[in-house]
Amino acid sequence: MNDPSLTLLISAEEIRKKVRELAQSIRNAYRGEELVLVSVLKGSVVFLVDLMRELDLDIEIGFLYLSSYLGETTPQTRVQHYILPFPKIEGRHVLIVEDILDTGASLLYAWQHCAEMKPQSLKTCVLVVKEGGAVGIFPRVDFQGFVIPRVFVVGYGLDFHEKYRHLPYVARLETPSE
Numbered sequence: 001m002n003d004p005s006l007t008l009l010i011s012a013e014e015i016r017k018k019v020r021e022l023a024q025s026i027r028n029a030y031r032g033e034e035l036v037l038v039s040v041l042k043g044s045v046v047f048l049v050d051l052m053r054e055l056d057l058d059i060e061i062g063f064l065y066l067s068s069y070l071g072e073t074t075p076q077t078r079v080q081h082y083i084l085p086f087p088k089i090e091g092r093h094v095l096i097v098e099d100i101l102d103t104g105a106s107l108l109y110a111w112q113h114c115a116e117m118k119p120q121s122l123k124t125c126v127l128v129v130k131e132g133g134a135v136g137i138f139p140r141v142d143f144q145g146f147v148i149p150r151v152f153v154v155g156y157g158l159d160f161h162e163k164y165r166h167l168p169y170v171a172r173l174e175t176p177s178e
């Protein structure tokens with residue numbers, strides 16, 4: 001890592017191991033069932049791609065394009081929803097796949113959007129949960145990866161002004177205001 005504004009927080013190897021563990025828990029929970037994975041764009045797409053290849057289940061994928069950061073490092077409470085085609089999830093098992101949980105506004109939005117379509121079951125899988133985040137907003141994470149301090153992170157799908165998404169690890173970004 002040669003960008004001085006980045007500090008490694010979760011290595012690529014740690015992520016690989018965690019994704020395998022999460023996939024095993026999900027496989028056990030949905031064995032013999034068909035599952036719809038709903039990925040929240042853009043951040044969770046890297047996680048989705050790695051996770052789905054470990055699942056060995058009958059799956060369909062769908063996308064929700066939400067934005068709450070508007071390019072900055074402080075979350076906005078208002079979630080912007082850019083409409084994309086969405087799978088029919090009524091009566092099906094649905095798992096929302098999210099990269100990171102901060103205030104919980106995005107996951108709550110995704111949850112309510114899916115719940116309205118009356119799936120048979122609705123659960124959440126989040127790779128990174130910020131410590132003390134989502135208090136009282138969306139506390140329910142069924143499959144949880146890492147817990148990190150409340151710092152702004154990039155990499156493994158997460159961006160700052162669309163930069164850093166391709167990094168195979170998660171790093172803390174020192175923002176100019178810090």
Ligand code: XMP
Pocket residue numbers: 040043068069075098099100101102103104105106107151152153154158159160
């Ligand atoms: P909320 O506050 O809705 O945030 O739980 C979830 C969404 O905000 C983005 N997010 C981040 N993106 N570094 C990022 O690059 C971060 O530290 C971070 N924290 C939250 C992310 O898109 C997530 O879905």
Ligand code: MG
Pocket residue numbers: 040041042043044098099100106
């Ligand atoms: Mg996200």
